[in-house]
Amino acid sequence: MAVGKVTFTKVEREKLAEVLWLLNWISVLTGAILFGLGLFLKVEIQKWQEVMSDQGILYVPHTLITTGLAACCINFLGGKICLDCADTNKFLRWKLVMMPYIVCTFFFTSCVLAGALMCYSIRSQLEESLFLGLRNAMRYYKDTDTPGRCYLKRTLDLLQIQFQCCGNTGYRDWFKVQWISNRYLDMTSSTVVDRLRSNVDGKFLMDGVPFSCCSTFSPRPCIQQQVSNSSAHFNYDQQSQQLNLWRRGCRQALMDHYTSIMQSIGLTVLLIWLFEGCASESLLLGARSSASLLSIPVCSDAHMSALLSLKTGLSAGDVRSIKRSVVENRLLGGSTNHSPPFFSKVKVKWISKFSQQC
Numbered sequence: 001m002a003v004g005k006v007t008f009t010k011v012e013r014e015k016l017a018e019v020l021w022l023l024n025w026i027s028v029l030t031g032a033i034l035f036g037l038g039l040f041l042k043v044e045i046q047k048w049q050e051v052m053s054d055q056g057i058l059y060v061p062h063t064l065i066t067t068g069l070a071a072c073c074i075n076f077l078g079g080k081i082c083l084d085c086a087d088t089n090k091f092l093r094w095k096l097v098m099m100p101y102i103v104c105t106f107f108f109t110s111c112v113l114a115g116a117l118m119c120y121s122i123r124s125q126l127e128e129s130l131f132l133g134l135r136n137a138m139r140y141y142k143d144t145d146t147p148g149r150c151y152l153k154r155t156l157d158l159l160q161i162q163f164q165c166c167g168n169t170g171y172r173d174w175f176k177v178q179w180i181s182n183r184y185l186d187m188t189s190s191t192v193v194d195r196l197r198s199n200v201d202g203k204f205l206m207d208g209v210p211f212s213c214c215s216t217f218s219p220r221p222c223i224q225q226q227v228s229n230s231s232a233h234f235n236y237d238q239q240s241q242q243l244n245l246w247r248r249g250c251r252q253a254l255m256d257h258y259t260s261i262m263q264s265i266g267l268t269v270l271l272i273w274l275f276e277g278c279a280s281e282s283l284l285l286g287a288r289s290s291a292s293l294l295s296i297p298v299c300s301d302a303h304m305s306a307l308l309s310l311k312t313g314l315s316a317g318d319v320r321s322i323k324r325s326v327v328e329n330r331l332l333g334g335s336t337n338h339s340p341p342f343f344s345k346v347k348v349k350w351i352s353k354f355s356q357q358c
Contacts, residue, residue: 024079030272031071034112037265038064044261048254050155053132057125060118064269067111071276074108077101112273119266126258130251134168141210142181157212163253166213166246171227173249178203179210209245218244 042061045052081101137156143149160166167173185192185204196204207228214222223244226232 020082021079024075024082027075027276028072028079030275031068031075033068034064034071034115034269034272035068037268038062038066038068041261041265044258048155048159050152051133051137051159051250051254052129053136057122057129060115060122063111063115063118064265067108067115070108070111074101074105078105109273109276112269112276116266116269116273119262119269122262123255123259127251127255130254131168134251138168138173138177138179141177141179144181145183157210159250159254160210160212160246163250163257164215164246165248165250165253166209167249168251169249170247171209171213171245174209174213175205175207175228178205180204213245215244215246220244 038061041064042058045058045061078101081098137152140146140149140152141156142153144153182204185196187193192204195206196202199205206225208225209227211222211224214224223233223236227245230236
C-alpha cells in the first residue's frame with residue numbers, strides 16, 4: 001500500500017511516535033517468539049535425527065532463529081527511532097539512516113514470509129529424509145558393537161514404542177533386513193546355516209520383528225517370531241490378530257508428528273508476518289510525516305508578524321489561528337529570535353517598509 005505525502009501537527013506526530021514505539025516493542029516480542037519457535041523445531045528434529053538422512057532440513061529452524069534474532073535487533077532500533085521522532089532535533093541524527101532502515105525492515109518482513117512458506121514446503125523433503133534414514137537405521141539395528149551405530153537399536157526401539165509404530169512403512173519391513181547380529185546366531189544349528197545359505201547376500205532373514213513392535217493392546221502374549229506362519233502358534237490367525245503388532249509405519253508416524261508441528265509454526269509465522277507488514281507500513285508513514293515536517297521552513301516571531309502584515313483582509317482571529325498553527329509545527333529546537341537560512345535574505349525592516357508603502 002502506497003503512502004502519499006502527509007502532514008501532522010506536533011501533537012499528532014507525538015501520538016504517532018508513541019503508537020509506533022509500542023508496535024516496535026510488540027515486534028520485539030514477536031521476534032522472540034520466532035526465535036523460540038525455531039529453537040523448538042530444531043530440538044524436535046534433532047531428537048530423531050539419527051533416523052533421518054543428511055538432507056539439510058535444519059535450514060528451516062535456522063532461518064526462524066536467525067530471523068527472530070534479527071527481528072529483536074531491528075525492532076529495538078526502530079523503537080529508539082520512533083521515540084526520538086517526537087523530538088525533531090533528535091530525529092535529525094536518524095535522518096540519514098531512515099531509508100536504509102526501512103529497506104532492511106521490508107527485507108526482514110519478506111524473510112518472515114519465506115520462513116512461513118518453508119514450514120509448508122518442506123514436507124516432501126522431510127518424507128524422503130525419513131524414508132532413507134529409517135531404512136539405513138533398520139539395516140544397522142544389529143550393529144550394537146560398531147562405533148557410531150551402537151545406539152541405533154536403542155533409538156529405534158524408543159521410536160517404535162513412543163510413536164506406536166513398526167518398521168519404515170509397516171512391520172513387514174523387518175522381514176527384509178537382518179536385524180539380529182551374527183554374534184547371537186547359533187552357527188551349529190542346521191536351520192540357521194541353511195537360512196544363511198539360502199540368501200544371496202548371506203543374510204539371516206526371517207518373518208520376525210523386534211520386541212518394540214509389539215502392541216500393548218494385544219490380548220495375548222506378543223507373537224514376534226514366525227508372524228506370517230499361522231500354524232506355528234496355537235489359536236492364531238494373522239489376519240484377525242490386528243492388535244498383536246503396531247500396523248503403522250514409523251515414517252508415517254513421524255510425518256504426522258512433524259506435519260502438525262510445521263503447520264502450527266507456519267500459521268504462527270504467517271500471523272507474525274501480517275503484523276510485521278502492518279508495522280512496516282506504519283513506520284513508513286511515520287518516516288514520511290517526519291520528513292515532511294523537516295521540509296517546512298521555520299520563521300521567527302518577527303518574520304511571522306512581518307509576513308502576515310503583507311496579507312490584507314486578515315482578521316485578528318485569522319492571524320491568531322495562523323500563528324498558533326505555525327507554533328505547533330515549529331521545530332522544537334528552533335530559536336524564536338533568529339531566522340533559519342531560508343529567511344536570511346529577507347530583512348524584517350524591508351518587509352515593514354514595503355508594507356507601509358502599500
